[in-house]
Amino acid sequence: MEIDREIQQKKFDNDRHRARVNLLFTASWLTGEMKTFLEPYDITPKQFNILRILRGQHPGTVAIEEVRGRMIDRMSDVSRIIDRLVQKELV
Known part of the structure; x- marks a missing residue:
């Protein structure tokens, strides 16, 4: 191409x-x-990115600021995205 x-x-x-x-x-x-x-799977690329980061930290925990720092799109509202993942029972 x-x-x-x-x-x-x-x-x-x-x-x-x-x-x-x-x-x-x-x-x-x-x-x-x-x-x-x-x-x-009813998830967005940003949600997938957060799930990928959380999986890498499992079974430990990770602060929201660290998640934000590791995001591909750092302009994301990480707290709101995680809230949506909780509503979907993925976190």
């Missing part, structure tokens, strides 16, 4: 620009794939 054809752009300023656009495109594609994969 050529990024040029995929996004219908004929020219890039340079190879660095092409690589950046390719990374953004690939990240977006992977996010979509992850959402599709997680859909049957």
